[in-house]
Amino acid sequence: MALRNIVPKLMLPSIRLSSAAAIPKLVTSSVPGPKSQQMKEKLGTIQNTEAVNFFVDYEKSQGNYIVDVDGNRILDAFTQISSIPIGYNHPALIEAVQSKSAVTASVNRPALGMFPPADFIDSVDDAFLSIAPKGFSHVQQMACGTCAVENALKCAFFKYRNDERGGSEPVEVDMTSCMNNEAPGSPSLAAMSFKSGFHGRTLGSLSLTRTKPIHKVDVPAFDWPCVDFPILKYPLEENVADNEKIEKECLAKVEETFHKWKSSKPIAALIVEPIQAEGGDNHASPHFFQGLQKICKEHNCAFIIDEVQTGGGPTGQMWAHETWNLPTPPDFVTFSKKMHIAGFYYQKSFEPKQGYRVFNTWVGDPLRLSLLKTTVQVIKRDSLLDLAKKSGNILMDGLNHLQASKPNMISRLRGMGTFIAFDLPSEELRGKLINDMLQKGVLIGGCGKTAIRLRPSLIFDKNECEIFLSTLEKCL
Ligand SMILES: Cc1ncc(COP(=O)(O)O)c(C=O)c1O
The missing domain is CATH 3.40.640.10 (Type I PLP-dependent aspartate aminotransferase-like (Major domain))
Incomplete structure (x- = not known):
């Protein structure tokens, strides 16, 4: 029997982990920090680590924030190549994996x-x-x-x-x-x-x-x-x-x-x-x-x-x-x-x-x-598709504004919900922007030749949008 659109009766633990006020971004060392670099070197003796960005403390990561092994807390708008749907360590998921059947x-x-x-x-x-x-x-x-x-x-x-x-x-x-x-x-x-x-x-x-x-x-x-x-x-x-x-x-x-x-x-x-x-x-x-x-x-x-x-x-x-x-x-x-x-x-x-x-x-x-x-x-319970639309609108408004004020940097702004991208003038500048954002505590990704892509979780809300936009403005 299909249960399309039925709101579950289950009591799920609530989230309010994503609030920027509750979990401020905090970057105390360069990213990757010394511990990450050491670990990368060690793993490099066993396998190819060219793609490794930094090592993560998944226990400490929460909501929209990923924490690396050097203690840097980073706003994650890339989420493991777009694959963390409701943030890190969501209490409902933690409860789910502890069930007998799981x-x-x-x-x-x-x-x-x-x-x-x-x-x-x-x-x-x-x-x-x-x-x-x-x-x-x-x-x-x-x-x-x-x-x-x-x-x-x-x-x-x-x-x-x-x-x-x-x-x-x-x-x-x-x-x-x-x-x-x-x-x-x-x-x-x-x-x-x-x-x-x-x-x-x-x-x-x-x-x-x-x-x-x-x-x-x-x-x-x-x-x-x-x-x-x-x-x-x-x-x-x-x-x-x-x-x-x-x-x-x-x-x-x-x-x-x-x-x-x-x-x-x-x-x-x-x-x-x-x-x-x-x-x-x-x-x-x-x-x-x-x-x-x-x-x-x-x-x-x-x-x-x-x-x-x-x-x-x-x-x-x-x-x-x-x-x-x-x-x-x-x-x-x-x-x-x-x-x-x-x-x-x-x-x-x-x-x-x-x-x-x-x-x-x-x-x-x-x-x-x-x-x-x-x-x-x-x-369904937290209307997260609506949140993706709302946050997408906030991001698009802010990015439109930045595109108008810096047309030599940002172009071809496009998006649907929070699935958003824009182009930079060159691959080099794209790489530099991604790194500058990371050093200021925001993780974003690239795609295509010169595009920046945003792939936040579905709990990315107004606070996170504002942090992302103000950090981007500084970096640009
Ligand atoms: C559109 C699309 N199809 C297929 C794949 C491959 O998926 P996976 O990496 O899980 O094998 C990807 C991965 O990024 C993708 O973006």
């Missing part, structure tokens, strides 16, 4: 595809189905965002081949040829993605990812097509005609690509992010996405919306694509990050009949599912 799930991690626990159906209902995007009643949990993308893709290919066979299951020749990686069992099919799109780093998903060469170089790739994503001009209201033209051209390219690949390697799946996140926070209009869906339908191609980064509330919606008013739901919606656990919603027609076709040892983690269940309850 303790049992963590010490007896089940192979969920084969031996699910008795409370699994209720958890799926309460966690996944209560917030399912409109038009979805099926969901498959997975371990990480990349894994979700890969398996949604596989389901798209299964269905395409099934349709080609007139609805029949794989036959003997499919079964024998696939063991040699040959057609028809291993068919010549393609998946289309967009320039600057990011969909993960494992072998299949990496062929869809088109952000940075360093992610892809030296790895064999599928020969799959990639088309331009619209790069809109800002401010939007002053560039309506140009932006319409840009989107129209991109749609025409998508259509052309379908035709070009049709005879040699038909495109069975198209994957797109509602806002291209890693690639630079590139937005497009609902009209563009409606157009994409229409083209996909015409070519019997699965329409996969990758909400790994946009999903779970930061845009002020649980799912960003729900603002597009699509005439019918998409075929898949992938998720991870703020959801604690990864997976994908899918239309029933894409579900393979046999077991073990979408499978791995753990297929997710019931412990993470219980964290999602509690998080969903907190989001």
Whole structure:
């Protein structure tokens, strides 16, 4: 039974940990401080630590504040690459992991595809189905965002081949040829993605990812097509005609690509992010996405919306694509990050009949599912989607003001909820700003070539917005 939009009866511990007054930011050493640097050196003797920023004291971190091992308390507007939904050490989550079922799930991690626990159906209902995007009643949990993308893709290919066979299951020749990686069992099919799109780093998903060469170089790739994503001009209201033209051209390219690949390697799946996140926070209009869906339908191609980064509330919606008013739901919606656990919603027609076709040892983690269940309850109880909208408005107002006063520094301000970005004049200045902000106690991230991105938790409120804006003003 789906429990969509039911406010939970459970008594959840309250939050008021995010208040800047209660927890002032406090940076006493440079970040990374001496302890962090020592630890990084030590870990560097065992593994590559090039990406390590600083070491964290997760016990002391609270609400919107991350505390490093040197005792620096930093306002976190990046939240572990956008993946802490309701702040550090939220009391409701701490209580949830101490429940008997959570303790049992963590010490007896089940192979969920084969031996699910008795409370699994209720958890799926309460966690996944209560917030399912409109038009979805099926969901498959997975371990990480990349894994979700890969398996949604596989389901798209299964269905395409099934349709080609007139609805029949794989036959003997499919079964024998696939063991040699040959057609028809291993068919010549393609998946289309967009320039600057990011969909993960494992072998299949990496062929869809088109952000940075360093992610892809030296790895064999599928020969799959990639088309331009619209790069809109800002401010939007002053560039309506140009932006319409840009989107129209991109749609025409998508259509052309379908035709070009049709005879040699038909495109069975198209994957797109509602806002291209890693690639630079590139937005497009609902009209563009409606157009994409229409083209996909015409070519019997699965329409996969990758909400790994946009999903779970930061845009002020649980799912960003729900603002597009699509005439019918998409075929898949992938998720991870703020959801604690990864997976994908899918239309029933894409579900393979046999077991073990979408499978791995753990297929997710019931412990993470219980964290999602509690998080969903907190989001509803504390109206955190509304808070993301309100805080987003405060941030956009302040940033608009800064953009007007420093047009040589800030440009192309864009956002939805607190999912906000703006460009700096160069990569060097972007790096310098991120570091200056950190030294003043505010953690932010970069994306694309020169953009700053904000990815705070859903409890980022007025106080935090003000601290962020005043620190930014000083640094600029
Ligand atoms: C849109 C999108 N898809 C997929 C992924 C991959 O997710 P994960 O890192 O959990 O494998 C990411 C990660 O940043 C993402 O932003």
